[in-house]
Amino acid sequence: MFERKARHLDSEGLWSYALRVLGSRAHSTGEMREKLGRRAENAEDVEAVLARLKESQYLDDRQFAEGYATARLSNERFGKTRVLQDLRHRRVSNSLAEKTVHTVYQDVDEGALIEEWIRRKYRTADRESLFQSDKDLASAYRRLVRAGFKTGEIVKALKKFAKCPELLDGFEPPEEAEE
Numbered sequence: 001m002f003e004r005k006a007r008h009l010d011s012e013g014l015w016s017y018a019l020r021v022l023g024s025r026a027h028s029t030g031e032m033r034e035k036l037g038r039r040a041e042n043a044e045d046v047e048a049v050l051a052r053l054k055e056s057q058y059l060d061d062r063q064f065a066e067g068y069a070t071a072r073l074s075n076e077r078f079g080k081t082r083v084l085q086d087l088r089h090r091r092v093s094n095s096l097a098e099k100t101v102h103t104v105y106q107d108v109d110e111g112a113l114i115e116e117w118i119r120r121k122y123r124t125a126d127r128e129s130l131f132q133s134d135k136d137l138a139s140a141y142r143r144l145v146r147a148g149f150k151t152g153e154i155v156k157a158l159k160k161f162a163k164c165p166e167l168l169d170g171f172e173p174p175e176e177a178e179e
Contacts, residue, residue, distance in 0.1 A: 029061050072086065114144060
């Protein structure tokens with residue numbers, strides 16, 4: 001099969017490409033640097049285009065991080081850890097990501113967020129049959145950890161929903177790094 005090669009662009013071509021890319025969704029500076037670097041004819045053009053995008057206020061990492069974290073909280077209802085991990089994956093600086101997540105999640109009750117997440121994800125399951133066995137509890141625990149919640153809060157919430165909450169009494173969650 002025929003393999004398509006990306007066409008290398010000059011400075012004005014990179015500018016047009018950057019505007020098209022930003023027209024589809026917001027990007028962090030790190031993401032844009034990577035995308036532009038793959039298409040640039042000259043590596044120096046990438047930094048010039050990034051500076052022009054920032055000057056025109058088309059590219060702003062602080063605004064991107066705030067919007068991203070707010071959307072992840074209000075739409076998907078993820079925990080702090082997951083949003084922080086996703087921002088880092090999108091090449092937002094570590095300090096900005098941590099500061100933004102702390103600000104966005106400042107007044108959020110994580111216990112209530114976990115309970116809402118459980119109700120939403122297990123809405124079709126019968127309340128009496130929910131988390132009957134240790135296997136079901138382990139599965140729910142893993143899903144909640146992936147969703148970015150702290151293990152202590154997860155155990156508290158699962159005890160409320162579990163048919164046999166005594167299964168969780170001996171559970172020792174792994175140590176978490178403080179944020």
